[in-house]
Amino acid sequence: MSDASKILAEKLRGHSLLSNDDLAAIRLFPYQLRELSPNEDLIRQGDDPSVSVLVVRGVVGRYHLLENGRRQYLSFHLMGDLPDAQALFLDHMDHAVCAMGHACVALIPHKNLLRAFEQRPKLGFAVWRETLIDAAIFREAITNNSSRPPLARMAHLFCELFYRAEASSLTQEKTLELPISLVQWADTLGMRIATVNRALALLRSTRAMEFRNSRLSVRNWRRMKDIGQFDPGYLHLRKSKQPSP
């Protein structure tokens, strides 16, 4: 089984039960690998891509471009994520997708995915579920950015990213590589760089976690969860209910 197929299969198996036939169908998807430089745009607002993106390595982000030229980052994606699955069924991108640091993605043609979903509805349901988890993450971001003070807001986002990374075995020694600058955290959380910096300093002083040199280190997960008021339920990472019509 090729690399990208294995990554996709692993990801979907994180929440969905797939039959051997489903796995075989995944194995048949053709794809093309693409290396990305830091900050490189993969898809722009308004595009209508004909391939889907699977993150193979690194971190990919999605963002809205604002009238004043600034960005609002919407989400970050790690290995196994499908950051633009919605393009399968929507005719233009309402946001852009870019690489945060160096990254590698696999591009899978829409037509192969769609054909597989028609023939194997359960496989489609698994990807559908993936897009629904995506939406749950957006909902949490609304709440995070709208109703938590700066410290908790940063902590919550760190908790989420770390938790998701652990679920995909992407952490090493309680640290996670996140090539995201303070300006970018600011443009994610709806704060200013100064506030981000002060929040980071405060977090460091709690000894719960530390972000430095593009690495997030977790020192005390329990305390970190408390500070961020983090409850991972919304990530729906256990096996979810399977449709049994």
Add this chain to the structure above:
Amino acid sequence: MSDASKILAEKLRGHSLLSNDDLAAIRLFPYQLRELSPNEDLIRQGDDPSVSVLVVRGVVGRYHLLENGRRQYLSFHLMGDLPDAQALFLDHMDHAVCAMGHACVALIPHKNLLRAFEQRPKLGFAVWRETLIDAAIFREAITNNSSRPPLARMAHLFCELFYRAEASSLTQEKTLELPISLVQWADTLGMRIATVNRALALLRSTRAMEFRNSRLSVRNWRRMKDIGQFDPGYLHLRKSKQPSP
């Protein structure tokens, strides 16, 4: 064709092309009507519903319950919306669904929906698309609440609701019934009731729009769009591309 089926079909036809067989399948969905009082919870956080909700009349909202007991409203839904479609594939609700004013919903069993989606993938794709538009609305809410000042933030939300209502022919004489109190607007936009009130007063003074007695009246759509920096692209309300595998 029964009422609820007609409403659902109309909604899906707003963005998807459906065959006569697809429409026939929709007509076969059994459902139960339920009347809701203002503020009545329909689904609670943590529930695992076995029926899907279709809004038939009134306004329905979704919200996160916060640690401090306050609410963060995530979205509002008008006639034709499926405010909990994600429950089809996720095993517990990460948020609650409630009626904002008096409302009426149709409850459709998951098992009928899922069986139809297996037999008629295109029908499933249409509902999938619906959930993807939902996600696009969440993304816009992130941006709205995180990076627009109070005045623009209110205006943007009003624009979105009015635009969606017009698309479903739910406005009368440029006004829209929205049984949502100032506290609830505040809990939606991440502001305080005082700020909401001042923003509303300011909006009134622009003569672009007015919200009073649960009614939103649009006086000057062009100016309103400008104030809210509103671009309806993210609502994906034209016919979207159809899968042709």
Add this chain to the structure above:
DNA sequence: CGGACCATTGACCATAGTCAACCGCCGTGG
């Protein structure tokens, strides 16, 4: 009639935004 809830307004204050200066690092080019 009394109480609850919603809307409105004013005065005060705290928080985060703004602005500016500075540091360290790195890559480039003289």
Add this chain to the structure above:
DNA sequence: CCACGGCGGTTGACTATGGTCAATGGTCCG
């Protein structure tokens, strides 16, 4: 080789915006 410039991060001082609190009035309903 070093000088330079740019970028990312850090910090301090000031300020403006929006949050807090309190008081008032209106309306609906029991």
